[in-house]
Amino acid sequence: MVHSPPQSRLVAARGALLGAIAVPGDKSISHRALMFSALAVGTSRIEGLLEGEDVLATAAALRAMGATIVRRDDGVWQVDGVGVGGLMQPDGALDMGNSGTSTRLLMGLVASHPITATFTGDASLSKRPMGRVIEPLSTMGADITASPGGRLPLMVRGLCPAVPIDYTLPVASAQVKSAILLAGLNTPGITRVIEPVPTRDHSERMLAGFGADLSVTETAEGRVIALRGEAELRPQAIVVPGDPSSAAFWLVAASIVPGSDVLVRNVGLNPTRTGLLTALRLMGASIEEQDPRTVGGEPVADLRVRHASLRAVEVPAELAPSMIDEYPALFVAAAFAAGTTVARGAHELRVKESDRIAAMAAALGACGVAVEEHDDGLSVTGTGGAPIAGGATIATLLDHRIAMSMAVAALHAAAPITLDDAAPVATSYPAFFATLDQLTGHRA
Known part of the structure; x- marks a missing residue:
């Protein structure tokens, strides 16, 4: 980049x-629209995608892992997905620029695929700790080697099949929640995230729209998001x-x-x-x-x-x-x-x-x-x-x-x-x- x-x-x-x-x-929805479209089988259309540097970093990384992503002349973005489990080994490091969202969510995506990806970023992003994502993804079986302090550059070696987990968020973070759910998509069994404090729910809404088997239940411990893995996502027409x-x-x-x-x-x-x-x-x-x-x-x-x-x-x-x-x-x-x-x-x-x-x-x-x-x-x-x-x-x-x-x-x-x-x-x-x-x- x-x-x-x-x-x-x-x-x-x-x-x-x-x-x-x-x-x-919306930046949060734009990131997720690209990622879920890249994991669907078929062609998705995205209108209103944010064309800022952060979202473009996500698009570039997904292209490097096999998805076909193009911006049409009418401003609509078209994504031909590879299917859950179909991500390919990238040839080089994935440059996340300044985007923490791209980094944390794509780490989740890689964690349950049989590939290895190195994540790099600019000076600002390289100071941001990634430990809150590293911990649950490592529990699911990913092998993650980070720079001191859990920072970039870092390498994620995915495990396939990964191990489903029940994970209670220690801090309110939609990025951590989404990273675990993305890893759970290609993980056998049911992955659960428990939110004591609700966070933005774009991932849950969009995953359901793509056809994932997902439920959200209110309990005394908080919101429980349960996702059945080895999902088959259907392509969508998305308006951001x-x-x-x-x-x-x-x-x-x-x-x-x-x-x-x-x-x-x-x-x-x-x-x-x-x-x-x-x-x-x-x-x-x-x-x-x-x-x-x-x-x-x-x-x-x-x-x-x-x-x-x-x-x-x-x-x-x-x-x-x-x-x-x-x-x-x-x-x-x-x-x-x-x-x-x-x-x-x-x-x-x-x-x-x-x-x-x-x-x-x-x-x-x-x-x-x-x-x-x-x-x-x-x-x-x-x-x-x-x-x-x-x-x-x-x-x-x-x-x-x-x-x-x-x-x-x-x-x-x-x-x-x-x-x-x-x-x-x-x-x-x-x-x-x-x-x-x-x-x-x-x-x-």
Whole structure:
């Protein structure tokens, strides 16, 4: 994979955001659509696939293992799968770029196939621990050799047949859950994952759609997802809804910039992904759901968001699994609320593309915002709606969400904010800055 060179970018306040936009396809669903299509027998079609660097890394890895994946001229992606158990030995290392999702889920895929794959990534991804995936996949029989600290580069030697397991997630992680289920697809017997705290359920929904024998049961111990292995997946026509994690930036931007009125079309509203909506509404945000509907088995609506006076709240910790990727945007919203917002329960932020707790504390602090860092979140004292000072250069740390969140903060700052590197935005939202220009009428 070719990585973009660093791109410094200065972002200044531009006035109100106005208009209607669509956000890229959901990143989580895009990854899974490619993987499950690659394991089906026959041809699947995917509309609305996110064409960011992370998802393209997944596509390249699946091609290296035998799947035929092409983007048609009409923008639809076509996948000719190899069937469960049909993955082939890749000729070289699989370059995951910056994508933790690609890495963890594909490790699960390889773990129960008779192949060996080496996973590499960029500097940011190579710092992220993979132990939480290594442990259950090793229990299933995969032989995994990792760099010190359970990090990349690492090698996975799959076992076929692998051993089915019953595994209780020690931390709420949809990636770990999905990695185990992907390994379970080519494993005889029934693989079970027990979730004490529910996480995003895109894998379960999509696996059922592809014809896997899967059940979800609520028990006293939590949600039990049971998957019968040696599955035969049927090809599907998939429509990917808009990514709520990408919509988050416009929900916050329109909320904090006076005079803003934005309609974000076709946003996925899977109940395991709507924590930010809940938190923003608790803070007094004006967000209206229009035309609720179902697209590709997922609930979807258009979201109209208008500027509102935000107030500080204590964000319920139980929202963390349903908004884990949106915390940086939430911290920005808190910077403009009246009072001190406390957002905790998000230990997972420490091991994302960057340590997002420390990164956002440093970024907001450099822009004049009063921030207190906790081990699992931040307390942010807001301006009550006034502009923040701004004027700082932000270390984005190869993290797309830090870059986009601080670009949003700059839209209501007294002085422009410089992002030391905006290139990582391309991993999930290549059109972010073009969309910002659209909503602000190119006003500099």
